[in-house]
Amino acid sequence: MVNVGIIGQGFIGKMHLAVLRKSKLATVVAVADKNPTNLKDEAATGNIAIEGDISLDGVSKYEEGDALLKDAHVEAVLITLPTFLHKEYILKSIAAGKHVLCEKPLVLSKADGLEVLDALKGYDRVFMAAQCIRFWPVYVKAREIIQSQEYGALLAAHLTRQSGKPSWSFGGWLLDETKSGGAALDLHVHDVDFVNYLLGEPDRIQATGVDLPGEGVSQINALYTYNNGPVASMDGGWLHGPTFPFRMGFRMELEKAALEFNSMMDGALHVYTEAGEHLTPELLPGDGYSREHDYFLSCVEEGKPANEATAESAIASVALVEREREAVRS
Known part of the structure; x- marks a missing residue:
């Protein structure tokens, strides 16, 4: 089982939380969000229904993503923040030595993507873009x-x-x-x-x-x-x-x-x-969420790169x- 921390508990973060709860490969051990409302056991409004367990009982709750990244129990980070924060937290997650799964779009621009690719040179953890389709x-x-x-x-x-x-x-x-x-x-x-x-x-x-x-x-x-x-x-x-x-x-x-x-x-x-x-x-x-999770988590457990959804392809x-x-x- 891979210990996962989710940074961002708005609509898509709650969606990922509910889906991960059904996985046999992961345990959600921590979440982070600046909005106190999102750290409650309440569903967030979006364009599709969220089904499943979104309770946060027994889960470490942080108001800052930086604090979650310092949690030694977190092995892999799922970034579900607003897009304009993706690059910042991708770079911070890499610096913290975490495995990273980041929601689409990976970055706001190709220029931001080139900064991410530069940071990933020689990185020995799994990095994957959450292109669920x-x-x-x-x-x-x-x-x-x-x-x-x-x-x-x-x-x-x-x-x-x-x-x-x-x-x-x-x-x-x-x-x-x-x-x-x-x-x-x-x-x-x-x-x-x-x-x-x-x-x-x-x-x-x-x-x-x-x-x-x-x-x-x-x-x-x-x-x-x-x-x-x-x-x-x-x-x-x-x-x-x-x-x-x-x-x-x-x-x-x-x-x-x-x-x-x-x-x-x-x-x-x-x-x-x-x-x-x-x-x-x-x-x-x-569905695409559960299957991308299981693929990412299996890559983490087996120590292999996530070639089906690379940073390069997402930036392209x-x-x-x-x-x-x-x-x-x-």
Whole structure:
């Protein structure tokens, strides 16, 4: 069992706490948050429901992340702070010699990412970006099918991610582009990262969107073109009212089949083949959060690098979002 400390107990921190409580590989021994309300056994508001045990009985509670990093019982740190604090606490966690799992987006900018990469040179602990879609069973299966070439090459893909406006964030930080990067970086980066994971860096990026003063790009439609390869389009945003239900999904056209997933429908992967079949292949158990946790924790226990979600790849995804924003604003 790995002793884990969580820095940040807002909505996503509570989500990780509830999921980690179900893991057989970890014990949450400490949490930290500057907001005293977040150190109570109360769920935080967000765009998806938190299910599970979020009690803090027997858990060390700190008002400062720095104090948690000094706790000798903490072997691994999960950073779930607002994005503008990620770089600071990544660097502090590295200096403290902890294994690190940091929420997406890893950093606010590629420039910040280069500072992180410099600090990681020669680091002998596990460092991983919490890009949960890389571990989400339906996305894992889609990638597996595409890579197998069972239905031929991928021709086109469209990914979507939409949410109500995140008015729940502490002090409204999510709606401040200087702190969150806006919807383009906080929300849409999930799909950018998956496309990057699946296909690599595109040869050409086109994008349009809605750029709001202060909030940044709050709705984005992007098109990635690969020379002699597929095209990938993505849309993401949070222009909707607070009761708008979160949804994510994709449609992918291969030479001999189409793949479809819609979280508002049934959560299954639907495969429609050229031969007229409608298949729903079995998916791995759990969700992206539990599976990324178990992967990270197994890397810690086995002393191996977290190659499925490296800092380099996460920073490359941030750089792609930066290119999209430039296209929107050009």
